[in-house]
Amino acid sequence: MATTTAPAAVSLRGVRKSRGAVRAVDGVDLVVAPGEVVALLGPNGAGKSTTVDVLLGLTAPDAGEVRLFGRTPRQAVVDGLVGAVLQDGALLEGATVGEVVGLVAALHRRPLPVAEALALAGATDLARRRSTELSGGQRKRALLATALVPDPDLLVLDEPTAALDVQSRRRFWATTREHTARGRTVLFATHHLEEAQEFADRVVLLDGGKVIADGTVAQIRTAVSGRVIAATLPGASAPGADLAPLRALPGVRAVETRGDRVLLECADSDAALRALLATHPTTHDVEVTALGLEAAFLALTGRENR
Numbered sequence: 001m002a003t004t005t006a007p008a009a010v011s012l013r014g015v016r017k018s019r020g021a022v023r024a025v026d027g028v029d030l031v032v033a034p035g036e037v038v039a040l041l042g043p044n045g046a047g048k049s050t051t052v053d054v055l056l057g058l059t060a061p062d063a064g065e066v067r068l069f070g071r072t073p074r075q076a077v078v079d080g081l082v083g084a085v086l087q088d089g090a091l092l093e094g095a096t097v098g099e100v101v102g103l104v105a106a107l108h109r110r111p112l113p114v115a116e117a118l119a120l121a122g123a124t125d126l127a128r129r130r131s132t133e134l135s136g137g138q139r140k141r142a143l144l145a146t147a148l149v150p151d152p153d154l155l156v157l158d159e160p161t162a163a164l165d166v167q168s169r170r171r172f173w174a175t176t177r178e179h180t181a182r183g184r185t186v187l188f189a190t191h192h193l194e195e196a197q198e199f200a201d202r203v204v205l206l207d208g209g210k211v212i213a214d215g216t217v218a219q220i221r222t223a224v225s226g227r228v229i230a231a232t233l234p235g236a237s238a239p240g241a242d243l244a245p246l247r248a249l250p251g252v253r254a255v256e257t258r259g260d261r262v263l264l265e266c267a268d269s270d271a272a273l274r275a276l277l278a279t280h281p282t283t284h285d286v287e288v289t290a291l292g293l294e295a296a297f298l299a300l301t302g303r304e305n306r
């Protein structure tokens with residue numbers, strides 16, 4: 001692709017932010033190119049919301065620099081380049097959803113028509129509903145309409161589908177997909193591994209306020225978790241069987257037995273498989289599978305994702 005001088009949609013450099021005694025964000029560097037869909041994935045307390053707050057200019061970093069399309073967050077928001085759905089986003093009490101979206105539109109220079117923003121968010125049927133009379137899912141759709149009405153180049157979503165049922169979640173992502181199909185950038189925080197896997201081009205894994213991995217879903221998975229060879233090896237799973245020769249095979253990281261099956265966790269499954277078949281010719285029913293993102297996540301953070 002030709003080199004471009006277009007500034008990054010998001011650029012965080014050395015960002016730190018303490019919340020009370022906690023270093024909620026501890027030296028984060030993150031560059032998101034225009035058009036990318038990036039998941040900020042991490043367990044509770046990883047620093048996702050604080051990162052989102054800092055990049056939207058809702059709170060100033062203690063150190064580091066934040067730029068959105070080469071501008072300060074505040075300027076980017078004023079210029080209508082950014083839309084956001086926050087975790088506890090508020091809707092003006094007493095107003096209807098249509099009125100709230102209309103108010104947000106009035107704050108921007110080149111907003112979408114209110115009806116279009118409502119339609120994009122799947123919230124047309126909510127236009128006359130009072131904001132205080134919405135279910136959790138309806139509320140998210142109303143918030144998405146307020147985020148889409150500036151017709152933003154960058155959409156920032158903090159756990160947008162938390163508390164939504166499967167159907168509402170799918171609907172929400174279908175809408176967001178339509179938005180990204182138009183070349184817009186999306187950064188969303190989530191602790192749903194499947195959501196990151198399904199909707200993001202790239203996953204940035206946060207833990208303890210630091211980026212601990214950054215890559216495509218496939219890269220993260222293979223970089224840390226490799227593959228597992230499952231096979232039946234007559235004799236190998238008998239009580240007291242010596243697993244050391246299997247552990248010593250090239251490309252093998254760990255070996256365990258499960259019933260009469262042997263599981264080889266591999267850094268290089270091709271090398272391991274060749275060696276396994278050469279040294280154990282009676283091996284049969286071989287399966288090779290990639291570990292899921294969840295295993296990669298646990299391996300990287302070294303703890304349960306709650």
Ligand SMILES: Nc1ncnc2c1ncn2[C@@H]1O[C@H](COP(=O)(O)OP(=O)(O)OP(=O)(O)O)[C@@H](O)[C@H]1O
Binds near residue numbers: 049
């Ligand atoms: N107002 C606050 N006062 C004190 N500590 C805070 C405050 N807000 C956040 N923290 C702490 O900062 C750290 C990062 O919190 P943050 O909300 O950014 O994480 P998160 O990844 O969004 O978590 P979650 O998935 O639970 O929303 C946590 O240890 C949290 O306890």
